[in-house]
Amino acid sequence: MKNFLLLPLAICCCAACTQTPEPDDEPFVITFDSTEINVSAEGGYARAPYSFTGSRDNIASIGVDCPSSWITEKIYDVPGEIIVSVEANPDTTDRVAVLNVGWYGGSETVYVMQDGRDPSSPDIPDDGEDAIFEITVNQIKESSVIYSVYPSDTQMTYLNLLMDKASYDMFEDEDTRFANDMAYFNQVAQANGLSLEELLRQNLKTGNTIGVSVTSLTPDTEYCIYVYGVTSGAERLTGYVPEFFVTESVPFVDIDFDLNPTVDGNHVVIEAIPSDDTVPYVMDAYSGRGIDGEWLKESYQTYINDVINIYTMLGQSAADAVKSIAHVGPDAIEADLNPNSDYTAFAVSISLSGYLNSEVSTKDFSTGSAQPSDNVITIEITKLEPDYAEYAIYTTNNDQYALAALDSRQVEGMADDQIIAALINDNLITLVNGDVTGSLSPLAPGTEYVMFAFGYSGGTVTTGLVKEYFTTPSGGTSSVGAGRLNLKLDRETPVPVLTDYKINKK
Incomplete structure (x- = not known):
């Protein structure tokens, strides 16, 4: 049975965590990819993607006003896009709606331009008849993604899941994939003292699911978000609707470090001088002499992943975890180590998402004997x-x-x-x-x-x-x-x- 990667299960007995926003002194500015949105006569959801600088907290200050009655729903709490619901155009003439978008410190005008109905097609197709679910993916990062699900039938219950594409492609057909899904849900239910029906009822969605945030993904990896209708009795109502995306690669940083261990008995102070004073990095020491840099990098990445997992469980972000252990500019660490022992000091840059992303600089050193202390306690x-x-x-x-x-x-x-x-x-x-x-x-x-x-x-x-x-x-x-x-x-x-x-x- 294939386990899900970061399956967004909601077990009632578990406490929920929330992300802590990162501080940012930049002014909050929104830049739309385009200020004109084209919509077909059939209507549906129209999206105005944007990028922004400054604190993510300021997204809460966004407001959208539109006087046109055929714009029936306005969603603007999803980072990276403004979403509006557009009714079908009953007329054969085109029409335009004006969205007045405001935020703390700025504003912009976005135009929704809808085609007129084709005179040769008197009946407007039923909204969403052909598309059971629409999945939109935005804000793809090295280790995270935000996505939304829009069902055509707002009363139907459904599941939205995510796994890497390689695992998704392992199944020969939808029946086999569904059997695996239910086997996994059943396993989770038993582990939490629930029935399969109880667990499904806790996780089934209806209506729009906006701004699902998934973290701890692997960089440069293809994933699949998939959605299908299903009842709490494990009866599948629709086929699978997949949406694929690839996480960003971790950018490689060209940086090296001058490492200077100063040893006094078994006490060591390791000073690191980076070639770029703006890049965050980590440094430490490992028992043994002449240890391979790539091995150190792989081993220390495991340690960092553990730190990030702890921060995540406490409701903090990966960036919060990185900031707690990283250095910027010349810095030093110190410790009392085992006497008369060999060590390898190392330093390597780290991204705010928690990935080591440069060559590893190393320096061997040896400790001496522990000296008696004149400390009066x-x-x-x-x-x-x-x-x-x-x-x-x-x-x-x-x-x-x-x-x-x-x-x-x-x-x-x-x-x-x-x-x-x-x-x-x-x-x-x-x-x-x-x-x-x-x-x-x-x-x-x-x-x-x-x-x-x-x-x-x-x-x-x-x-x-x-x-x-x-x-x-x-x-x-x-x-x-x-x-x-x-x-x-x-x-x-x-x-x-x-x-x-x-x-x-x-």
């Missing part, structure tokens, strides 16, 4: 309740260190080096640097706890163990079990537990 418990505590950590420099907290009975009788080894081996530490604040929960009333801190860099302990004992007040209730305490930081952890990715911005 102080732990202070700033708030104490029966089931909750807040803390503040003060340091004398920015060297990396580890935090942890336990019920004091778990370390009773243990020497400091034994405690440190147990915390590391049981993965109970959180790596940070600099001054931090946070909280500990859930705690048990009337119980003694201990918070730990010690310098830790690249798998090497760099300071002695600092301990702060505290006892929660008696009283109150708690549902504390034997699980791990939640050690929460008031800010994002600035230093990750060591992985191949990702070194932090300096």
